[in-house]
Structure formats: structure tokens, C-alpha cells
Amino acid sequence: MNIRAQVSMVFHLDKCIGCHTCSVSCKNIWTDRQGAEYMWWNNVETKPGTGYPVRWEDQEKYKGGWEKKPGNGQLQLKMNGRLGMLGNIFFNPHLPSLDDYYEPWTYEYENLINAPAGDDQPTARPISLVTGHPMEIKRGPNWDDDLSGSEVYAANDPNLDGMSDDERQLMFEVERLVFFYLPRICNHCLNAGCVAACPSGAIYKRGEDGIVLVNQDVCRGWRMCITGCPYKKVYYNWSTGKSEKCILCYPRLETGQAPACFHSCVGRIRYLGVLLYDADRLDEAVGVDDAALVRAQRAIIMDPHDPAVVASAKANGVPDAMIEAAQQSPVYRFVKEWELALPLHPEFRTLPMLFYVPPMLPLQAIANDGRLDVTQDSEEAADYFGTLEKARLPMRYMARLFSAGNEEEVAAVYRKLIAVRVYRRASTIAGEPDADTRKVLAAAGLTADEAQAIFELTAKPTFDERFVVPPLAREVAIESIMDPFTHKTKAGFGFRREAKRGQ
Amino acid sequence: MADLVLFVAIPYAAVVVAVVLTLYRYANNRFSYSSLSSQLLENSVLSWASVAWHYAILLILTAHVLAALFPGLWARLLGGQVRLYVIEITGMGLALIAIIGMGLFIWRRLTNPRARAVTSTGDWVLLAVLLAQVVLGFITAFVYRWGALWYLQTAAPWLESLVRLNPDTSYVALMPWVIKLHFVGGFVTIALIPFTRLSHALTIPVSYLWRPYRLVIWNRRQAVRE
Ligand code: SF4
Ligand code: SF4
Secondary structure: OOEEEEEEEEEEHHHOOOOOHHHHHHHHHHOOOOOOOOOOOOEEEEEOOOOOOOOOOOHHHHOOOEEEOOOOOOEEEOOOOHHHHHHOOOOOOOOOOHHHOOOOEEEOOHHHHHOOOOOOOOOOOEEEOOOOOEOOOOOOOOOOOOOOOOOOOHHHOHHHOOOOHHHHHHHHOHHHOOOEEEEEOOOOOOOOHHHHHOOOOOEEEEOOOOOEEEOOOOOOOOOHHHHHOOOOOEEEEOOOOEEEEOOOOHHHHOOOOOOHHHHHOOOOOEEEEEEEEEHHHHHHHHHOOHHHHHHHHHHOEEOOOOHHHHHHHHHOOOOHHHHHHHHOOHHHHHHHHOOOOEEOOHHHOOOOOEEEEOOOOOOOOEEEOOEEEOOOOOOOHHHHOHHHHOOOOOHHHHHHHHOOOOHHHHHHHHHHHHHHHHHHHHHHHOOOOOHHHHHHHHHHOOOHHHHHHHHHHHHOOOHHHHEOOOOOOHHHHHHOOOOOOOOOOOOOOOOOOOOOOOO | OHHHHHHHHHHHHHHHHHHHHHHHHHHHOHHHOOOOOOOOOOOHHHHHHHHHHHHHHHHHHHHHHHHHHOHHHHHHHOOOHHHHHHHHHHHHHHHHHHHHHHHHHHHHHHHOHHHHHOOOHHHHHHHHHHHHHHHHHHHHHHHOOOHHHHHHHOHHHHHHHHHOOOOOHHHOOOOOHHHHHHHHHHHHHHHHHHHOHHHHHHHOOHHHHOOOOOOEEOOOHHHHHO
């Protein structure tokens, strides 16, 4: 056992209202600069939809993530082996072009004020932020927002590949049309494709908290990481010639604050906490067949209350405070205890550490005497789950997103989510779960206490329950290798160069 | 006198400038080391230009360096007439490919607004020098046959004399001006390394071939181990 700590995340999709506050707060803090305008370290996509960059999930095009070599089943980057990768270093054939994202622009606002008097209303033309010339806007960062059902966007969702025409047609019938939002940030993967793809070795995982960072001084702009990341969460800064990615707001974490997108989330869908995992079993977790990937990943996430796990963590130098944080982690509860949160596209085999509670909303609500009833009144527990088969987004689709195609894995989550609803309704109306409700709970594999706890943490968690930020104590960490007074009275920012003038 | 400047002063100055400033830049502004790729902004012309240029120029450079380092081996390699022809024709072919690649680079930066937006003065200087250098090299190979052979009696011993700090310009004094320019151009290119993006050529990431796929860096590992 080789226990390490990973700051991990859960997004509860049922609660996302698609407001993009997260994206904007991130942009305002980190990517409001030349070369980074088109970067959305946090973005929110409409599903079904094509996403950002367009059709990023299509790995036949972008070659992101890992795949098993046909012969020996060994894992290799889908883009290429090591030698082949260096061979492509002069031109990466799988790199998205700016047009797969969008050309960033502003508007000629001055013209509204400075235009000479004339017969026409002055206009503010769009101006490219790359060239400075007027341009025609063809695409934006969130171009298919709410456009589910559209022939151009939703119909091109890569996750629909393999669905029958009938199934597709059903999904896009106007009366049944449905969509949900998928906010995405870097998953700070355990087996990160970006780290593995970087020829310079500039991208690394921080041992203490598992945050994946690009060392800007080591990056040489070979841009292989952009292909290596199947989630397209590394971006190339066209101005500085360096790659950049989500840093999980580590300067905020180090001062005890939640990352900006978490902090500002209007729907309060985001949870942050520590997971302890067994680093010796990573190969095992990424080597299994597609259908077993979710379970294998769960298996290497260890119980922070288990004394053996705690001992191993301590031996690895995980501080006590970090272990304590892991024991209170809301992420552990969602991911491991309740098995409600699933990784996005586990088949990319990067072991993403951002997990999603799939949304209930796509479930078809059934009109019953004018009331909306998601459960259908019935004696049999099975009938409560009957809605699953009638879900407007087929289980197959959700399984493509969250369980590498293993429908049972997603169905199990939905059974629990439905059971929690049934339980809550029963206890609100009757005050006591009746026999029927208990049957539903049992069928979903939950106890009444668990259902109540899920409800509490889902519906009314406090700030401190959502974000259990471990004391990262970087200042302490650094003390051991660096005199803390090194920078005292020195220039506090910039490229570590000091002002020279004066005495 | 001119020979002394061209074939002694410039080469030494170029190498000193390149080494000293490259190290200085590495120590003080490591952030500036980058390939400064513009593939994100324009990739259709680049796919031809970059692959053609880099592969051709790397092979040509390798031949230049190998011949200078191991003249005996090179001479043996050229033993037969057929082999000489093959080497010369390959060389000229590669030079043509490099010229086309460089031409495309320049054309791309002139005509594509996005690529032009990220082109600095240094880039233009570099593009011009490199184009001149490959064109001169091609003319040399084409007009003054068989360069692969006379290189061993002229450029190679001259370079060796430079390395031995005992410069002898007599080896190259009588060469035609095109070839002289090509010699000088080589050192001018070296001098440009620390000032331009050419520095990326020094950072070829060969260690990628053996480094582990996962990379974890600890702040406090040391303290913990103690
Ligand atoms: S999501 Fe992408 S960028 Fe983030 S760690 Fe994983 S592979 Fe790297
Ligand atoms: S801020 Fe929260 S609710 Fe709003 S889009 Fe982002 S994740 Fe969804």
C-alpha cells in the first residue's frame, strides 16, 4: 500500500442551472490575458451537444487519452508511442486548431463614441483579439448552449455514435426534448494523459495534493499535452508559446479557500474534498476492461478511517490534518460510500478525479391527474424504477458518458437517486417511511439513514460541508527546503526578478 | 585580412556569443525558451512547411556534422562513384525540400493574418538568414561538384583548425564567394540562437524516450524522508 492524498471533486449535475458563473469567475481571475482569451479552464456544456472544443470527445479525431495496445494489452497513449510522438514534434497532426475552439474577439466600442456624425447609427464591429482586424464571428466558447435537439449541434454529439436512428429520433422529438448541463474543469487525473504526453516533462502532479500543473519554465511549447488530454483541458497560449491549464486555484486552496468556480457556483453543485488512494494499484485500475473501469477506480480509493490506510498515509508524509480532511470529505461519501458519483468518460483511462452525480432531470416525468410524478404509484418497487427505461435520455447515453458503457453502473446510481426521492416524499408526507418505501430503499441498496444523509448533503449542505479544504500548509511544506525569510522584503511578484535601481 | 574576419573572428565571436548568451538566457529567463509554435493559429500550410523543413534540415545538418567529425569514415562512405552520386543527389534533394519548406514558412507568415500577428522582427531575421543559408548551400552543391568530397579537404580541416584554437584560413581562402558566404552564414545562424526562437533547437526533448509516464513532484518529500 502506498497511500497518497488527492484533492478531488464532485459535481452534482441535478443542481446545475447552466448559468456559467463558474466559467466567468475563473476567466476573470486566470485567463483574462493575451493568448489565453480562448481558454476556458472551466466551461459548461449542454448535453447532448458537441462541447468545447467542438466534439472533444471524438478521440478518433483528437487521439486523446490512453488505449490498450492490441497485442499485449499494455497501455499506451492513443496519439502515439514515445518515438512516434517525437517524430510528430514538428507538426502534431491531432492538435485542434483555433477554429475548433473559436477566434477570440472584442468589439470596436470606441466607434460608438468617436464615429463622425452621419445618417446611420454607428456600430461596434467585432475585432479579432489575435490579429486586431475586423472579423466575422463563426463560433464562440459556448456556441451550442441550450441547443439540444439542434441538427447542427446536439445531433453531432459523439456519445450518440452507436445509437440507432430510432433512439436518436426519440431523443430529439420536440415534445420529449431534453438536455442537461455538464460543467467541466481539469480532472487532475491520477494517470494523466497530459503528464504522460509532455516531451519536456513540464507537467507534473503535486505529491501533496495531487494538483496537476504545467511548469511554465520547463514547457517548450511542443503542444503534445493538448492532444494527450482526452478532455482537452490543456490549452496552448498562442502568445507566450506555453501550455496552460486549470490550476485548481491552488493559491486559493493554500489559503484555505475553495477554488473560484466552486466558491461562486450558483447552483451549489460543487463539492471539494480529499480522497486517499493507493498509488501502487494505479496500473491495476487502468488495466481492466471498459465495463469494470468505474469499479476498479473506486477500488483504489481507500477508506480514510481504516487504520492501515492511515498508517500508510502517514508513512508517506501525508500530514495529519490532510488525513482528517479526508475523513470528512464529502467527495468520499458521494464517490465511495454511496457510489453515487461517477467519473466522466472513464474509458479514456486517465483516472479522472472529478466525479459527477448524473442528473435526474432527463428522467421522464409522468403526468398523473395533472400532477407530475416521477415514481408512478404502484405496489411493486420495480415499478418505481420503471421510469428508468422510459428515461428521455436513454441509459445507454448516460452510460457512454459516465461509465464507459456499463449501463448497470449508471442504473444503480439512478435507483439510489429515485429511492432518495421516494424516501423523502414518504417521510415528508407520512412522517415515516412506509413498507413500500422501505422496499424501494432496499432495492436501491440504501438504508433510511443513508437516504437521509444523501438528501442532507445534496439539498442543504453548508459551505463548510461542501468544501472541506485541507490545510495545504504550503508555507510549512516549503520551510523544510527553503528559508521562509528568503523572500522577505523582496519584490513580491513578477518573474522573480528584483527591481535594481536605487540602493 | 577579410579572411581573418570572415573565417576566424566571426566564427569565434559567434560561438562565444551563442554559448554565453544562451546560458545567460537560460539562467535568467528560462520562460522565454519555447518553440513558439503557431500551429494552433494556422495548421494547413504549416503541416507541409514544418515537416519538410525540419526533417530535411536535420538530415543535412547531420551530414555536415558527421563529415566534419569523422572525415575518415565519411571518405570511406564515399568510396564508390555510385555512392557519391547517391549522397550528392540525396543532399540536393533534401536541400530543395528544405528550401520549399522555408519558402512555405515565409509565405505563410506573409499571407496568413493570424500567423503574421505572432511574427516578431527576430522571426523575420531568422527566416531570411535560414532561407539564404539553404539557398547558398543548394547553389554550392549544384554548381561546385562534388561538395561531399572537397568538403573533406577544405571546410572540415578549417573547422578542425578552429576547434584546435589554431585557425588556418588557407583551407578556405581560395573558395568562390558563394561558398564563403555559406560558411559565414553558418556561424551567423549560430550567433542568432540566443536572440531568437532558434534556441528551441537546443531543447530537443530526447529524455522523453525513457522518462516514466507519471511524474510526481513533492515539496516536502525530503523533510519527510529524514
Ligand atoms: S483532465 Fe486533462 S489536463 Fe487535467 S490532469 Fe487529466 S489529462 Fe491532464
Ligand atoms: S456556476 Fe454552478 S450552477 Fe452555474 S453553470 Fe457553473 S456549475 Fe452550473
